[in-house]
Amino acid sequence: MNQPSSPRQLTLRAVVLSIILAVVLAAANTYLGLFAGLTIATAIPAAVMSMGVLRVLGGGTILENNIVQTGASAGSSIAAGVIFTIPALIILGHWQTFEYSWVLAIAGLGGLLGVLFSVPLRRSMIVEEPLPFPEGKAAAEVLKAGENPGPGLKILGIAAVIGGFVKLAAQSGLRLIPDTAAASGFFGKYLGYMGTNLSPALLGVGYIVGLNVGIVVLSGAVISWHIAIPAYHAMFAATDPALAGIGAEDAAWTIWSTQIRYLGVGAMLIGGIWTLFTLRNSLLSGIRSGIAAARQSRDTVIADTERDLPMKWMLVALVIFVIPLALLYQAVVQSWGVSIPMTIIMIVAGFVFVSVSAYLAGLVGSSNNPVSGITIATILFASLVLMLLLGKDSPIGAVAAIMIGAVVCCAAAVGGDNLQDLKAGYLVGATPWKQQLMLMIGAFSCALIMAPVLNLLAEAYGIGAPTPDRPDSLAAPQATLMASVARGMFGGDLPWTMIWIGAGIGAVIIAFDEFLKARKSNFRVPVLAAAIGIYLPLELMVPIFLGGLLSWLVERRHGVDPHDEEARDRVHRPGTLFAAGLITGEALMGIAIAVPIVVSENPSVLAMDGRWNVGEIGGLIVLAIVAAWIYRVAAKRSS
Template sequence: MNATPAAAPVPQLTFRAILLSVILAVILAAANTYLGLFAGLTIATAIPAAVVSMGVLRLLGGGSILENNIVQTGASAGSSIAAGVIFTIPALIILGHWQTFQYSWVLAIAGLGGLLGVLFSVPLRRSMIVEEPLPFPEGKAAAEVLKAGENPGPGLKILGVAASLGALVKLGAQSGLRLIPDTAAGSTFFGKYLGYIGTNLSPALLGVGYIVGLNVGIVVVSGSILSWHIAIPIYHAFFLAADPVLSVSLADAGAEEAAWAIWGTQIRYLGVGAMLIGGMWTLFTLRNSLLSGIKSGIAAARQAKGTVVAETERDLPMKWMLFSLVLFVIPLLMLYQAVVQQWSVSIPMTIIMIVAGFVFVSVSGYLAGLVGSSNNPVSGITIATILFASVVLWFLLGGDSKIGAVAAIMIGAVVCCAAAVGGDNLQDLKAGYIVGATPWKQQLMLGIGAFSCALIMAPVLNLLAEAYGIGAPTADKPNSLAAPQATLMASVARGMFGGDLPWGMIAVGAGVGALIIVIDEILKARKAKFRVPVLAAAIGIYLPLELMVPIFIGGLISWLVERWHKIDPNDDDARDRIHRPGTLFAAGLITGEALMGILIAIPIVATGKPDAIAMADAYNVGEIGGLVVLAVVGWWLYRVSTRPAVKVD
């Protein structure tokens, strides 16, 4: 009797899957770079990448669920590398250490940091996904899309239409044809009080709001209301006279100019304080889970030695991980030595980077498992790293060191890239665990994707910096990309080494953050569905109100969609299903607008003129026209999400 032949293994890490993954990763990294510098937020890209993969591989003759899973794994590195880079590396421009983004340095920081994130997350897979599984909502959603992927055509159509819409609106905006403004705003004085209200007209921010939902939307806009409708008016009415420099400069200023000046020099530092206390609280609350996760991961690796492991349980070999760790750390040690020129400092810097990297990859993975990669507070993790590194460097270099702030940012940048990639890796491994993928192949693919993205980060950053500017607006760069997290990192690092910071505002912000934590803990104890994550509130306090308003509106649309479908508020699976068309549409808006922003930068840089493709002023439809355009985009998003016939599976 003949034995039944073993089933042929399902293709996973194929050449076409690797190539498609790298292409998508690079595109999505560029898009998230623009979005992050513009709004301080990035979005997870696994689901759009999975839909595109299914459509493309179908055209090439079909693709297995595991092959599609490999594509979305590598492509999702685009958002994580972009987040790690834009949250930190622009701080080196803001500090004046660099005039342009240096290719080899950006590649070393982003590429090696991303690869370390992959390595550090490997021993955590078993504890967080297998033994004590966390929800990993985006990984679960991506797995459901992959399992239901027999007909990706409708999903591709939604992505394509939304991307075209987002691109067209961006083309018509202030940095492009100038048919519509970037914002609609108004301000006035009420006696001694100052009032300001405004909204950005970006479809991408509307898409971000839809993806993060109403809860986060309410929290971030509430943070901005605290800054702009409470703190700024109070400061203008009662404290401006005690600030001689600012009061003199605003003597003849209008309401809007005064509001922005007070926010930029004082009030936004409330957000800095809130983020500092929020980052430390995050670490404190995760202390037990972090230690148990690390212990169980190491124990699992020891138990696996010498045993036959199923294909679906095979991680990258521990000995190769340790070898790679040494291989990747040596260039970073040399990089730090080139910065500080002292081995007695560069070696401790490297040790801090390794320890903080492993600890914070664990924290990032745990948070991604709880709330998803899009809501993962990597910036809070990075602030904690920079603070700790600054304290150590302060003792090693002295408080008046001119290079201390730069060295702290260098450490934080590597840790930030590692934490972002590590959390994303575990999210992808959750999807792979559900569909039966091989872990080591996913881990290898994420490493390839992360390093591929690192290759293009410096050119994209230089293009955006030259076209729009990065940081505070200037006379020749009035529409500068705010880079809020990088500006925050630069402020914290500079403040630790003799910089002039409004420490009183930071202390008040820390108190506000502590109060928010207390409120959130009360809501948690009552098992309330609505929560107040402190880092989301801090982002709202720190960023301009106009950026938070469309995010709130997008979250409101998301809530209205749930009401229209009449789903059970406790049925998370149903919520994921009904939001899938809207999530794809929102992702398309974000990607289309971001890529158009990069394309518009090319003629601006080539000609040296910010109005290189601008139309005559007579064609500008003004703020009312811009609001109408945003309303149409919001209506379209709602219609796509509530159309019963839509089936993206």
């Protein structure tokens, strides 16, 4: 039987445009990540750019634009996977420069494995048990608005201008408003800290994920910042030399970075295992259905929207991609008795943490996905096994653990991103296998340029702690953390007490969520969402919660039944469009700001005179205005 023709998707011009955007956005994100410790999601900016370019070339279909944003989104995920881990090899002194073939193997093969591992997850996380995937939903709204211009495009455009302007005015741009507003102080032995990020994009993420997830992630942050940090300060301030003579805010961040964030690592470890266990039937179902689809006759009609990459070719590709990594590990440790277990660890941890990463991306979006926490968990697990094989004092043990963590980090970043793209494709009627193939092309294209970009930045600035010769060295905060964790496992110290306490907290949260499930409560407490809140800074969780609160207020205004998904989506469509615009505008402006910073080699190149800075109060007023604007648009348009 012949299938009905579908709109153009995987065209040559879409592939070429996607590769160009992916490479450019990967380079920009590499600098920003090493400099500021964060990357900017590139799927939505790529979708906007694609619509503009293809319109000039004679117009593109919504599915063609979706293919472009799918491949280009690899720019941020490959950049994140690389900069969170590979610079640790420089910091550990194992490398003096970034070796091209090694970086290509780690980033390229890790990214390809991330796509392969995430293919069976599509049915379970998008079709059978749909997660929000806020950025995927936002990308779909952007694509729909571009396909059908009108009021939706106007909402999107206004919001994008607002998000872009606020980003330009923030610390990385004109420095008219700060990135955060915070207050701290000592109350006897109690250390108090409260802060919020002033990013409109985080408000948008919160609006899309809703109040339930907003409450859970904020509750996790409260555990860290309002319970654990004050308790640690009260008990150990007098004996911890790192806390001597510093202010309340510096003390809070020191305690969080050296001790309390490891609670989140422990919670993430137990939460990842539990999530994989609870998804086991869906994952097996996805694998079985993929194998069944591959066995079906060519004459059998399968809807384009249900066609994944064939399972048999995935298994062949998995073997082909793993062999070079096994050879790479052999070159590091010079022992097949160690390199083969390293490869097995990489495969097992890769699949487990791609699943965890995809689930987390489904909850809070790729931009807020704590891939660094997932990588720490991988390095801890790999180090425990390597200690048995190499010994605790092995000089190569830390490097071997980083090598495993780097591949898994790239796979996890790309895997979460792939599910986000597939969610957008599911909402606009795309063909999954074409998206999966495009992401593989985009990921490998980005891997080709990572080593030259890293070497360029290392030569211009330096990487790691500042030195007299490199006073403005790029801090690479995540890679520095990975190096300290790996070094701590082989001859150093790690806060194991915090990791075990975090695992216990995760177990309690799982038990509470199961209790709510048994009572058929509408409110749930997903453990990984709570672990995100524990692991990430409080200031990121506050605007996500506020955005979720706005979403709930809109539902209350219109009396929406929380069980009626269709009614909820209809009511939230204008607000979701506005939220998508905020994310789009901030991401586009963030990348635009990176260009003069890289060209001038001056992070303050756009900064205005300090007297124009309106301070934290001004920043809070701006955020309040944006929040009121979201509510007004959602409430007015919905009616």
